[in-house]
Amino acid sequence: MRKVWVIARRDFLAAVRSKAFVVTILFMPLLMGLSIGVQILFKKMEDAKSKHCVILDRTPGQKYALVLKTAGTVLDAAKEKDSRIAELLGFKVEFDAIEPKTEATEREAQLFELSQRLRKGEIEAIIEIGPNADKMREVLEFDATGMPVLPNHKKVPDDDAVIFRSKTPTAMPIRRIVEMILNQTAQMERFAAKGIPILEVAKIQQPMVFKLKSLVRKDAKTGEYVEGSDEAAIVSMILPGVLIALMFMAIMIGATPAMHGVVEEKSMRIAEVLLGSVAPFQLMAGKLIGVIGVSLSIAFVYLGGSYVLALYFGFASLLPTAMLAWFFPMLVLAMLIFGSLFIAVGAAATDIKDTQTLLMPIMMIASIPFFALGPIIQEPNGTIARVCSFFPFAAPMLLTARQASPPGVPTGELIACIVVVLLTTVACVWAAGRIFRIGILMQGKSPKFIELVKWAIKG
């Protein structure tokens, strides 16, 4: 075991003393911040440009065109006051009302000419308001939530609808704003026609206020019940995603250089010198411990750094400390699986280029649950997350994420998942050990993936 530690210490020190590691650990947050900053800057630059929309208002009096034109100029001011509008519409919109042609051929020619302008990018959208678009319809049925069921839009004649033409995804927020403004205007018109005071309607329609809060807890010192803060609820929502990302990053930053290190030891003929002193399995075990040390250091720096920052800004109580206790053992399990496979690939490959070819099938299998990452982060204890937790390559990450969001993983399920992970870990380390023993002294052409499987099975 002493020899294993000697190997582990050398590999750990070689990794953490390398310039690449220091640069990665220091500059990664900086680069991430910079990338977010650049995205915001570009978005702002893009938003500063005006988007032109053309309105063809066929209603009598063309009052909707006038409303939209006015709305275009006040929307900018409204964005400052109303965060919903700012969120919906980041950029500036200008509405140009033009006289719609009525005669059928002229009407088609006008629409074609506008379509051509849209294709060239001169305008963003064409909004055609039918002459009867604002007419009141009978409510025939209500849905389960009590909202009136809208008629099938395909069956509604064009003259009774608002037709929105565009070909860019950025036009979708414009559509929603236009829809909101036109509906509000139509509704106000209808209330006025019925003689209902608008202020009364506004009072009636005023929604209830919803607040997002965390759970109530008991203070360990005073024994008092303490209300969870608003921020804690937000932290518990974003934390699972952050933890998955951090663990994935720690695995990749730790395991990839270890794999390259083995390729170097093989090509520089250092491996044979080492095998003169230690057994292949001891060598691999030492490397595995070294690589776990590197990943734990990365996680410790980032999580520790986050905790110090949270402490400085007074948010430390928001970070669930029990979750941190989960994170580290799960990271160790993940590193045993991925680390052993990466090291085995390093031992089998002849050069760095070959590692990519050999690693691809492993990474493809390992990445399957990440395709379902969206629903997993959205609902950490949902069916998809629960099923994926039994997939051993993703389980350490998913279990940590699920533990971070209440009520956590049920004990029975947790034990079952950990047993699956442990069995996979043993199988991976065992197979990797066999591949490592054969591959490390082999020179010449790199084996194919199927040959690696044969080495693992036959030894």
Place this chain on the structure above:
Amino acid sequence: MLAVELEGVTKSFGSFVAVNDVSLRIPVNSIYGFIGPNGSGKTTTLRMIMRIYFPDRGHIRVLGEESWQAANDRVAYLPEERGLYKQMTVRDILRFYAELKGCRNCDAAMKDWLERMGLMDWADKKVEALSKGMAQKVQFIATVISNPELVLLDEPFSGLDPVNAEVLRDAVLDLKKRGATVIFSTHDMAVAERMCDRIFMIYRGKKVLDGTLDGIQSVYGNDTVAVRMDEGASLEGLPGVEKVTDFGNHQEVRLRPGSDPQAVLASLMQRGRVRRFEETRPSLHDIFVRIASPAPEDRRA
């Protein structure tokens, strides 16, 4: 007492038999030379003694132990194609290899060896700053720093200049004086003749020679004559001669079986002035070439 004992050892890689039923007994405190052409099985045999490879058949006992475990701390190995971590300092790398052999406090031994090899000023330099010869000496120190009882050296002198080769040869002889057993493989027959107590030759995986230089030479008989002629005299087509090997200053002449040396001398005297004519035993080089030269059927192929 034996340092290493091989009994009917065979090792194959796929259909290729690298070592075929080899038995060998290497006494303690001897210098044993492994010779043989490239690809004949020397390195495979050394790796099996180190337990890097396991034989398919046969038994290997090293320092009296036969257990199939990692090479123990009493045995050290310098592989043929050796490498060092470029980014480590000489001191760190020597400490690392010493610790791998269970030597916890190696500072005194490290200082002795670095001084002896003239590398003291390079102790805190990174390996990437060393010349090839220096790196080779560092690798040698890394092998012997833990004071092993058995040292296996695969081509230790290859690529060294004469001065450094001499330093390393003295170091190997010194290991024997300290009580260690040394096994080394080499292509340099003169080195093997000069340094080895016993010589083992492997050819196409099979043992073809094993014994003292004296014993091996006596097997090949007194069919060799060392000749030096005045310049210009040719030995081409000399009757009763099987082969002439030119060493520059003199030629080694191998006689056909049954040839009379006196008759050969008479023929030589007809061709020019004979400066030297000495009946001798075949050199190791000659024996090596006799065994490892392609057979006529191989040549035809």
